[in-house]
Amino acid sequence: MNRRARPPSEHGSAVAEFCLVMVVLVPLVLGVMQVGFVLHVRNTITAAAADGARVASRAGATPEDGVRRAREQITQALSGRYARDVSSARGAADGQPIVLVRVRAEVPALGVAGPAVTVTGTGRAVEEVG
DSSP, X not given: OOXXXXXXXXXXXXXXXHHHHHHHHHHHHHHHHHHHHHHHHHHHHHHHHHHHHHHHHSTTOOHXXXXXXXXXXXXXXXXXXXXSEEEEEEEEETTEEEEEEEEEEEEEEETTEEEEEEEEEEEEEEOOOO
16 A cells, blocks of 8 residues: 655644634524424424414314413423413404414524524414304
């Protein structure tokens, strides 16, 4: 095996190159992970709001039943701190009675601390009459 020896002036250059690449690569990877986390929280609270609206739209159910169901879903999937601001209301869409469940959560934008991003999810379901 024929190995070429490096000139003495290039000894240790791999360490320097590694450090230069990592200064760019590590923040990029952490940023992508954080965006993925924010999207996961948004999708989870939107699904929980939709499920809560379906529960609240059943005959004999109240909007508070939908709030309770949305909070349970969020607490099981994420954490109770994301289920603090859940509200429900009755309304109408195209002449049909509907139930709306809204969830609002603050997600830290920079890891576990830092400024927060507000994420909102809304679920709507046609109310059963019976």
